[in-house]
Amino acid sequence: MGGRSMGVTVERPTPALRGVYRRLAARPAWVICALFVVGATLGRALDVSLPPSIRYLPLAASVVVFGLPHGAIDYLVPARVDDCSPPRSMAAVGGLYAVFGGAYAVLWLITPLAAAAGFIALTWFHWGQGDVHALVAFVEADHLDSTGLRVTTGGVRGGLPMFVPLLAFPERYRTVVDSWVGLFGTDVSAMWLFAGGTRLVGGAVFLTVSVGVLLVGYRRDGGRGWQVDAGETALLWLFFLTVPPVVAIGVYFCVWHSLRHVLRVVAVDGTGTRTGTGPVTPRSVVVSSAREAAPTTALALVFLVGFASLVPVAPASTASGAAVYLVFVAVLTLPHVAVVTWMDYREGIWWG
Numbered sequence: 001m002g003g004r005s006m007g008v009t010v011e012r013p014t015p016a017l018r019g020v021y022r023r024l025a026a027r028p029a030w031v032i033c034a035l036f037v038v039g040a041t042l043g044r045a046l047d048v049s050l051p052p053s054i055r056y057l058p059l060a061a062s063v064v065v066f067g068l069p070h071g072a073i074d075y076l077v078p079a080r081v082d083d084c085s086p087p088r089s090m091a092a093v094g095g096l097y098a099v100f101g102g103a104y105a106v107l108w109l110i111t112p113l114a115a116a117a118g119f120i121a122l123t124w125f126h127w128g129q130g131d132v133h134a135l136v137a138f139v140e141a142d143h144l145d146s147t148g149l150r151v152t153t154g155g156v157r158g159g160l161p162m163f164v165p166l167l168a169f170p171e172r173y174r175t176v177v178d179s180w181v182g183l184f185g186t187d188v189s190a191m192w193l194f195a196g197g198t199r200l201v202g203g204a205v206f207l208t209v210s211v212g213v214l215l216v217g218y219r220r221d222g223g224r225g226w227q228v229d230a231g232e233t234a235l236l237w238l239f240f241l242t243v244p245p246v247v248a249i250g251v252y253f254c255v256w257h258s259l260r261h262v263l264r265v266v267a268v269d270g271t272g273t274r275t276g277t278g279p280v281t282p283r284s285v286v287v288s289s290a291r292e293a294a295p296t297t298a299l300a301l302v303f304l305v306g307f308a309s310l311v312p313v314a315p316a317s318t319a320s321g322a323a324v325y326l327v328f329v330a331v332l333t334l335p336h337v338a339v340v341t342w343m344d345y346r347e348g349i350w351w352g
């Protein structure tokens with residue numbers, strides 16, 4: 001019972017913004033992911049596969065298509081959530097990025113395997129928290145009416161991109177993680193992680209939790225919010241089971257996680273000054289967010305070039321170039337997650 005009032009303190013995005021969410025984030029992501037599922041299934045049936053360098057295109061696109069920019073607007077968050085002055089907001093987030101990002105970069109140098117495992121765990125949490133926010137705030141998913149259901153849903157939503165590819169493509173998964181730690185002269189030693197038995201048991205447990213949390217949610221409220229949740233969960237299961245992981249993660253990062261976060265940062269702009277006086281439309285959101293993200297994205301690219309020249313083993317292939325980018329993203333992700341977790345706390349995403 002009492003649980004139903006949960007989330008009331010979440011300031012609901014305006015109906016106009018929820019419309020923009022549906023048109024700009026929810027539907028396009030659905031269509032794009034579904035098309036990739038169809039493409040991957042056809043490709044398998046006809047025995048054709050993408051050339052390796054093409055597989056990295058979506059990940060490369062994330063440098064400018066919402067991926068890197070979605071974190072590059074973090075400097076606006078304290079100003080919008082707490083009404084502090086823009087310079088203070090920038091200084092606080094800049095300091096956070098320097099300290100947390102710097103410390104994590106050092107961890108990669110000292111113990112790359114732990115840093116890599118930490119990156120996957122952090123992304124599991126972060127991509128899960130992003131989807132829980134979208135469900136609670138934009139979709140108004142009334143079935144997620146307790147902290148337990150939200151945490152479990154977050155675990156499922158984050159595990160879809162981080163765990164399901166391991167079930168379907170263990171070799172490629174290992175190759176990617178190997179390419180990260182290879183930059184520091186190490187390789188992945190935990191072979192048991194990729195063994196058939198581990199994956200079978202892990203997959204069965206994860207499928208059970210995915211279905212179980214939806215069944216519990218259905219009994220709370222099987223309305224539209226639940227239908228969206230169930231549909232997205234099923235789609236993402238299929239997506240990460242069928243689409244090769246480097247492609248799938250690249251696409252998901254651009255059109256799923258990042259776009260939702262950009263809309264969230266628009267939604268917390270209570271004063272409405274950001275979008276001017278005109279109506280909020282998908283176009284106005286993209287244009288104004290791009291403008292806000294441009295300088296900090298450019299700055300991140302300068303740091304990326306510096307970072308690439310500092311890794312111990314110089315990248316010499318597309319795969320190791322992608323590894324440099326992802327390790328750099330890892331370093332930015334730790335402070336970014338701190339910002340987003342603080343937003344969750346202020347908006348009452350987990351417990352109302």
Ligand SMILES: CC1=C(/C=C/C(C)=C/C=C/C(C)=C/C=O)C(C)(C)CCC1
Pocket residue numbers: 119120123126161162165172173176177245246249253257326329330333
């Ligand atoms: C590319 C790739 C992987 C991991 C990617 C990660 C961890 C990306 C994180 C991005 C973040 C955190 C962006 C910011 O929000 C896996 C799953 C190991 C498997 C194979 C391909």
Ligand SMILES: [Fe+2]
Pocket residue numbers: 070126130257258261336
């Ligand atoms: Fe993010």
